[in-house]
Amino acid sequence: MSTVWPATHERADDGAMRLGGIDVRDLAREHGTPLYVVDEDDMRSRARSFARHFGEAFAAHGTTCDVYYASKALLSSRISAWMHEDGVRIDVASGGELELALRGGMPAAHITLHGNNKSDAELRRALAAGVGHIVVDSLTEVEVLSALAVEAGVVAPVLVRVTTGVHAGGHEYIATSHEDQKFGLSLASGAALGALRAVHEAQGLELRGIHTHIGSQILSIDAFRESAERMLGLRAAFAAESGVEVPEVDLGGGYAIAYTPEAEALDPSVAAREIADAVAAAVATVGGSWPTFSIEPGRAIAGPAGITLYTVGVVKHVALEGGGDRQYVAVDGGMSDNPRTIMYGAEYAAELADRESEAPPVLSRVVGKHCESGDIVVRDVHLPADTARGDLLAVAATGAYGRSMASNYNAILRPAVVAVRDGSSQVLIRRDTMEDLLGWDVAPD
Numbered sequence: 001m002s003t004v005w006p007a008t009h010e011r012a013d014d015g016a017m018r019l020g021g022i023d024v025r026d027l028a029r030e031h032g033t034p035l036y037v038v039d040e041d042d043m044r045s046r047a048r049s050f051a052r053h054f055g056e057a058f059a060a061h062g063t064t065c066d067v068y069y070a071s072k073a074l075l076s077s078r079i080s081a082w083m084h085e086d087g088v089r090i091d092v093a094s095g096g097e098l099e100l101a102l103r104g105g106m107p108a109a110h111i112t113l114h115g116n117n118k119s120d121a122e123l124r125r126a127l128a129a130g131v132g133h134i135v136v137d138s139l140t141e142v143e144v145l146s147a148l149a150v151e152a153g154v155v156a157p158v159l160v161r162v163t164t165g166v167h168a169g170g171h172e173y174i175a176t177s178h179e180d181q182k183f184g185l186s187l188a189s190g191a192a193l194g195a196l197r198a199v200h201e202a203q204g205l206e207l208r209g210i211h212t213h214i215g216s217q218i219l220s221i222d223a224f225r226e227s228a229e230r231m232l233g234l235r236a237a238f239a240a241e242s243g244v245e246v247p248e249v250d251l252g253g254g255y256a257i258a259y260t261p262e263a264e265a266l267d268p269s270v271a272a273r274e275i276a277d278a279v280a281a282a283v284a285t286v287g288g289s290w291p292t293f294s295i296e297p298g299r300a301i302a303g304p305a306g307i308t309l310y311t312v313g314v315v316k317h318v319a320l321e322g323g324g325d326r327q328y329v330a331v332d333g334g335m336s337d338n339p340r341t342i343m344y345g346a347e348y349a350a351e352l353a354d355r356e357s358e359a360p361p362v363l364s365r366v367v368g369k370h371c372e373s374g375d376i377v378v379r380d381v382h383l384p385a386d387t388a389r390g391d392l393l394a395v396a397a398t399g400a401y402g403r404s405m406a407s408n409y410n411a412i413l414r415p416a417v418v419a420v421r422d423g424s425s426q427v428l429i430r431r432d433t434m435e436d437l438l439g440w441d442v443a444p445d
């Protein structure tokens with residue numbers, strides 16, 4: 001069984017859940033619900049653990065492995081500052097993420113910019129800021145970036161995004177290295193090699209290396225091994241024709257976390273050692289010099305460190321066709337703060353948070369308050385039969401891709417994100433207000 005709750009999760013004597021030394025009832029009173037709560041020590045120790053384990057495992061082979069936090073999982077300027085303090089860099093996938101990372105004091109040289117369709121403005125801003133890497137995703141982008149770099153009088157450090165063809169990850173929408181999708185340049189078709197040539201020859205671009213990201217929620221080390229081998233093969237093929245061994249290889253993110261107690265997580269210390277050993281074997285087979293490496297975990301840093309706290313509203317019992325019934329527990333949020341259940345069929349664990357109950361656990365479904373029957377937060381979970389209006393409910397492992405994918409569907413206000421640590425809480429992202437909502441609207445004259 002995996003632990004799905006953040007490291008400082010505990011139950012007080014009266015049964016209430018506590019996180020970061022704070023009673024969740026106090027968090028709900030002070031900040032309102034729904035509320036994303038991040039266990040700061042947990043998130044930061046996960047970041048440091050990736051940096052240490054991957055650093056040490058690759059150092060054992062005489063090279064380096066930098067860790068970039070995939071900020072699409074959850075970003076605020078303070079999180080950027082945490083990552084910098086903890087020795088982790090950041091990858092961003094838009095101009096907005098870039099601004100937040102910079103605002104938190106992440107050195108531009110420690111930022112990688114991704115995206116399959118970056119705008120000229122985003123590329124110009126990245127060049128002006130002096131980001132450490134821009135990952136080109138198409139030949140069009142090679143041309144555009146080259147022109148913009150020449151215009152700005154700078155040299156852009158470039159990685160080429162490669163589609164290795166390794167199938168990994170869960171849902172189709174989170175797998176990213178099969179051929180038939182929008183990201184990257186295909187290794188199999190020769191497009192990746194062509195892009196390496198194009199970058200190498202382009203003015204204003206410095207070819208630093210190759211990048212791949214094979215998907216998310218990956219448990220199989222074999223998938224990472226296979227992708228590393230294919231990437232090193234591509235590097236060798238380019239070296240054979242050009243005489244240039246690109247110095248850097250970025251293997252992307254995708255380290256699985258456990259969303260439910262039955263699920264497994266990938267242990268970073270095991271992953272680090274096994275991936276480093278696999279890379280060593282591949283370098284030995286292919287020959288040539290060692291590149292430096294980087295990885296980009298997102299979910300594995302933020303996900304398990306966060307929970308969502310909801311207030312229960314309506315509880316209904318609905319008869320099931322085959323007999324029995326299901327308890328529907330409607331909470332004050334839903335698909336607007338967690339679209340992952342409806343998008344990917346994601347599974348979650350949930351518990352009553354304001355108290356523990358002696359009542360028997362019954363088959364339940366946690367639903368939101370949106371006008372949508374698919375508005376499900378937790379499809380199947382056992383909750384006490386006395387779950388009632390006013391109770392607090394906590395959903396585990398929502399630190400990643402919750403707030404960052406939240407929407408204002410049904411003109412709902414997106415919840416705040418607060419960090420808890422040593423008995424105090426700090427707002428990282430404030431809750432939307434009705435003034436925000438009315439402010440976005442252009443009222444009739």
Ligand SMILES: Cc1ncc(COP(=O)(O)O)c(C=O)c1O
Pocket residue numbers: 070073091114176213215216217252253254255296297298299300400
């Ligand atoms: C390029 C890139 N790097 C890193 C990540 C992070 O993935 P995960 O959160 O699964 O580690 C993603 C998102 O899937 C990505 O697209």
Ligand SMILES: N[C@@H](CCCC[NH3+])C(=O)O
Pocket residue numbers: 173174176216340400401405
């Ligand atoms: N947002 C996705 C993962 C990101 C995929 C990006 N390549 C999730 O919640 O699982």
